[in-house]
Amino acid sequence: MNPLLALAAPMLLAAAHPQEPVDAVSLAVARGAAAEAAGDGRAMLDAARTLEALGARPDSEGADLAKHWRALAQAQGVRDKAPPFRGRALGPAYRQGVLAPGASLATEQVFLAGQKAVVALVPEPARALNIRIQSRDRKNICERAAAAPRVSCAWLPLFTSRVEIRVVNQGPSSARYYLVSN
Known part of the structure; x- marks a missing residue:
């Protein structure tokens, strides 16, 4: 398979089948938790970016996972070259x-x-x-x-x-x- 096509296939599939916000957030949380358990800074940063892009935030009692995973990734030396996405005011929690x-x-x-x-x-x-x-x-x-x-x-x-x-x-x-x- 063409390597570019292989990279584009998940994006094309996602565009054809849009995810519910809760589905996207829960998958990002699962990936981030697994990355934290494995000590994978790059994957933690990716999960943090996903949560930020979706506008997900903790409820009134919780810690902000995006900030937590971003800090852990940076402590491991992973550099985030993109500015953080602020997201929308409302959305999944x-x-x-x-x-x-x-x-x-x-x-x-x-x-x-x-x-x-x-x-x-x-x-x-x-x-x-x-x-x-x-x-x-x-x-x-x-x-x-x-x-x-x-x-x-x-x-x-x-x-x-x-x-x-x-x-x-x-x-x-x-x-x-x-x-x-x-």
């Missing part, structure tokens, strides 16, 4: 956390009527995490076991409403995760 064995996290979020809602869970590899999303009246919207690199739930709310997002660690050891939503 992510939260990082660690759950002890048997522990759970419950958080609430409002999703707007008629706009696709997406929540993704990026678990640490080989961890037994589950995600459940319920409406205010306790009806299940989505419930899935998470496997690396990610699992996502998507739905179209008929009414603007608050939902509960619950992440549960059913495994025998602590598990780090990222929760990404739009």
Whole structure:
């Protein structure tokens, strides 16, 4: 295969099949976490750039992964020649956390009527995490076991409403995760 065509193929595929913002952010978070675990500064910088380009930001309680990975990459001597992309004011958000064995996290979020809602869970590899999303009246919207690199739930709310997002660690050891939503 022509090397230029091989490089262009992923971009052509991406243009033909645009990703949902939560999909793109959760994949970038998974790649960045794997790069950090492997000590790959170049890949951490690439993940940071992706998050910045998508306008992803931490929720009110989280650390900024793009800044974190950029700093780690620079500490390894990786130089960033491109200016940082500032992104848009609104967009997907992510939260990082660690759950002890048997522990759970419950958080609430409002999703707007008629706009696709997406929540993704990026678990640490080989961890037994589950995600459940319920409406205010306790009806299940989505419930899935998470496997690396990610699992996502998507739905179209008929009414603007608050939902509960619950992440549960059913495994025998602590598990780090990222929760990404739009």
